[in-house]
Amino acid sequence: MKQFVVIGLGRFGGSIAKTLSELGHEVMAIDQDEQKVQDFLPIVTQTIQADATDEKLLLDLGVRNVDNAIVSIGDDIQASILATLILKDIGVPHVTVKAISELHQKVLEKIGADKVIHPERDMGIRVAHHLISKNILDHIEISSKYSIVEVVATEKVFGKSLAALDVRAKYHCNVIAIRSKDNKMNITPAADEKIQPGDVFIVIGRNEDIHAFEKKIGE
Numbered sequence: 001m002k003q004f005v006v007i008g009l010g011r012f013g014g015s016i017a018k019t020l021s022e023l024g025h026e027v028m029a030i031d032q033d034e035q036k037v038q039d040f041l042p043i044v045t046q047t048i049q050a051d052a053t054d055e056k057l058l059l060d061l062g063v064r065n066v067d068n069a070i071v072s073i074g075d076d077i078q079a080s081i082l083a084t085l086i087l088k089d090i091g092v093p094h095v096t097v098k099a100i101s102e103l104h105q106k107v108l109e110k111i112g113a114d115k116v117i118h119p120e121r122d123m124g125i126r127v128a129h130h131l132i133s134k135n136i137l138d139h140i141e142i143s144s145k146y147s148i149v150e151v152v153a154t155e156k157v158f159g160k161s162l163a164a165l166d167v168r169a170k171y172h173c174n175v176i177a178i179r180s181k182d183n184k185m186n187i188t189p190a191a192d193e194k195i196q197p198g199d200v201f202i203v204i205g206r207n208e209d210i211h212a213f214e215k216k217i218g219e
């Protein structure tokens with residue numbers, strides 16, 4: 001069981017707090033809004049109505065002893081930055097922060113946030129990729145150039161082996177897993193693995209290489 005502090009119980013922070021709690025972890029949830037605090041009372045271990053930019057208060061609450069903090073304040077960028085700064089300053093090892101703009105993200109990275117999440121932008125990218133190609137089920141950006149993408153196998157490749165497709169040599173990306181119709185994951189599939197209807201390739205590589213692969217099998 002791990003201990004978490006979640007600051008800001010909007011839709012994003014609230015869903016993180018709830019999920020962590022459901023997974024059996026200890027969650028201290030902080031929000032300045034009385035109603036939010038009431039709403040989360042039955043969901044998490046402890047709720048506190050407080051302004052997260054109050055350093056003394058965070059120290060008094062023992063937040064420094066927690067390994068992971070999540071700051072999910074969207075609208076008030078100043079509060080988000082200050083809370084992050086305080087959490088890093090008092091020594092919280094892992095601070096994850098939600099950003100609402102590129103500039104917000106840059107500032108958070110500069111002041112030492114360990115992970116910055118930009119949910120609206122990231123979800124927008126994922127949905128756009130899915131809209132462009134019906135063969136792309138999901139898209140996870142691992143850097144600006146590299147991604148992990150779920151590509152649906154098309155008729156064109158049914159019955160062919162991974163060796164025959166020669167994905168690495170032809171498209172310079174790697175099939176790291178194949179998910180079958182019954183949701184079974186075949187991690188690091190063998191070269192002689194035959195592609196079946198309903199299979200989904202989990203591919204890692206450069207964005208343009210993955211798209212070349214996806215286009216080729218989708219044509």
Ligand code: ATP
Nearest residue numbers: 008009010011012031032033051052073074075079
């Ligand atoms: P959502 O995740 O719903 O999109 P959002 O990004 O719009 O939320 P906000 O509504 O700005 O985020 O803030 C989320 C929560 O953070 C709110 O419940 C708000 O009361 C809380 N909050 C804002 N500032 C502070 C602060 N200084 N201290 C504690 N909580 C705060």
